Amino acid sequence: MNENDSPREGVSPSLSNYDTSSPVLHVVVVGFHHKKGCQVEYAHPPLIPGGQSFSNEIPSQWRNLPSLALPDGSHNFTQDTVFFHLPALHNPRQTVFGISCYRQIDADKVKIKTDDITRGTVQKSVCVLSRLPLYGQIQVKMSLITQAYFEEGDFSKTELIKETYENLNECLSDDMLHTQQLYVGLSAREFVSRYKQKCLQLFKLVLLERKLLFFKSPVSELSGDILTLLSLFPGLLEEGLAESSCIVPEDTPEHTPEHSIVDPALEADNESVKSISPSPSVNSFIPHSDSLQSLSSRVKDRLSGALGYISSGKTPSGENPGFPEPAEEVKEETVQELPNFTQTASIPIHELDLPLKIFTAGNLCHPYLSLPYLDVLMQPSIHGYIIGATNALFKAKSGISDVILEIDEDRLEVNNPELRRAISLTTEDLRFIDNVIRVVSEEGRDQFMEGVGWEGGDEWVRAQFRFYLICLLRTSLESRDKPVMHHFNSQFYSALDSTLWYRSWVRNPPEKLVNIPPGHPCSGQLSVSDVKLRLSHTMHNTEGGKRVSAAVASTGRAVADTGKVMAGGIGAAKGALSAWWGGLRQDKSKSPSPPDASPAGSPSSENQVPSETNQEPSDKPERREEASNSRNKDQESVKHSN
Incomplete structure (x- = not known):
């Protein structure tokens, strides 16, 4: 030096x-x-x-x-x-x-x-x-x-x-x-394989501008996982992190671009934008009350939102909202209105106004932060972030995080009940992520070509999440009371409405996006497999499910241990009983011989004497009868002599 x-x-x-x-x-x-x-x-x-x-x-x-x-x-x-x-x-x-x-x-x-x-x-x-x-x-x-x-x-x-x-x-x-x-x-394949259903929850959390903390040591996998998560958003790594380390000062004027996006006047703009649609709305596909019985097939196709779907189909006047075609043609039109992967994949991301401007105006992204940043994160100008840390003080300090992802323990901690409900996966979400997991985890793939091929590779995974994001954004332009909102979780959309980036984006949605039909990429009729998916997700990814699984496992171990103890006790009792029975049989084999066979002067002979004595009372009636007979003969002989 x-x-x-x-x-x-x-x-x-x-x-x-x-x-x-x-x-x-x-x-x-x-x-x-x-x-x-x-x-x-x-x-x-x-x-x-x-x-x-x-x-x-x-x-x-x-x-x-x-x-x-x-x-x-x-x-x-x-x-x-x-x-x-x-x-x-x-x-x-x-x-x-x-x-x-x-x-x-x-x-x-x-x-x-x-x-x-x-x-x-x-x-x-x-x-x-x-x-x-x-x-x-x-x-x-x-x-x-x-x-x-x-x-x-x-x-x-x-x-x-x-x-x-x-x-x-x-x-x-x-x-x-x-x-x-x-x-x-930044392997998207490995990310999905490691986090499974949690990767979709993390994907939706990024959109909500909350305080998300990744925790692990060493740092390599920690910061790599954060960047891999961001790579699932089209264009975000290339152009979306320009302001990810920018802190908006507290004295920023209210009319600057950073603060203008929270103008209350946006509410009126939002309502006008949500009404934009190049095709008839969902309500226009529902006949009046006289023909509701012909909708059974459509109701089955949209079973998850059937009740709300039917109730929202009646206009105040009770007339047909404007689709007088037969029910069979309604079903065909509905199929055509589903989102199409090929259609969305062919649209360049800049025509969809991507990447999303998520990390702006006080929403930060730091793949790793050291201890000196603890005080920086508490500034009022910072309202959200995605950070990685290895120091336990980040977890212990109050107000630092809304969500903590313990990577080593595979645990996602969400303390806010409303936020927990907002990122809860719907049946359609579970179908989507289960399909991605199944293709990524498919057995029989060549290990030398892993992650290189299209289907199941890194590019394929990112294309699936791109399709999901586009469908989510397009559906967000619909009215919040429509049943299609439940496919992505209506509480998630309620939380999304309060984010700064979305309130700015929804003022002028891209025309190409508006032309895409709304809906979830995995919407459809409920089946038994959906119940299995829900049960599996609940048991493995919720705190209640984990507690039940742990209780079942501990109970199983207790039963197994009790069975071993009982088996040992029964075995010991059986052994004791066998020993007792064997000893009893041995005593019988050593029992005394009959009297005539016993040698003179032996204890057995002496023991037989009382037996003879005991038989004497039974012989006395015969002797008395013989004596009586002899007396009668003597008397008769005396009479004859006289």
């Missing part, structure tokens, strides 16, 4: 020290000092205009750069990758995208040691600050460069850092944003 080794955070340069047209703005080395903590050790070009590359000076807008490049808890890992956002120095309403490759090695492997190496390990990150959101593309290159930089063993040699800056600016371009290179390392 040179003489400019003292950190001077808070420096406010009047101009940035980078070329705004270059893909890469800076390549920075951040290290951990045992006394000063995380600090910038080298930057090319220098972060401060007119400064030195080895200076620790940091622009005030980037004062948290060191803590972002060296994440919380990084000492527990030998390597990690961090994606983060910073406001641009030349325009605070633009975003600079950071990609940091972290490494930790033993101090013994460092060939040229400096005075600041006082511990057994060395922790550093090589960080790229780019104006292009080519996260994965840059990360692949920086991973190899960081490995070579550490293997050199001499951190004072910075030629590799300078060459990296020049080479990246030569090989990166704006055209790469419109190719698949934008999605390197």
